[in-house]
């Protein structure tokens with residue numbers, strides 16, 4: 001394992017099992033509804049690809065790049081749209097896929113934006129959830145794993161744009177982000 005990593009937090013097998021559960025949860029709700037699955041880049045990309053491939057329901061996919069952290073480990077509270085969706089969400093059942101809900105600011109802003117654009121429904125699936133850090137009142141419909149306040153990386157999640165391509169999720173050593 002990389003010297004900056006402390007331990008494995010979630011193995012590939014643990015992630016795979018939960019992805020199946022999340023996909024089944026979505027299949028139950030969106031069968032015959034032609035939903036639009038939206039990946040919030042960059043963090044959710046690995047989870048998103050595995051999730052939509054585990055679903056039986058035909059889905060359309062689209063992407064949006066939002067950035068709120070930059071190099072910091074603290075949310076700026078002002079998420080910025082770096083790249084918008086190509087598709088219109090008007091009248092669509094939107095499934096928003098996140099890697100992590102932390103302060104909740106990103107999700108709060110996205111809900112406001114997409115519901116404001118006329119989405120028929122707005123459902124959130126997140127891989128990770130840090131409820132203890134929430135600053136605004138918002139909750140995912142399905143969250144795969146709850147996390148305490150460790151800094152975790154891998155399977156899409158980064159520290160300073162590194163570690164996103166790890167196939168598992170690991171805890172980053174404290175001295176790496178506190179130096």
Ligand code: PRP
Nearest residue numbers: 042043067068069075102103104105106
């Ligand atoms: C992360 C993550 C979420 C958001 C969650 O994105 O992917 O979108 O922060 O934090 P919040 O609940 O406090 O708003 P980040 O800005 O790090 O960009 P990235 O997805 O490109 O890593």
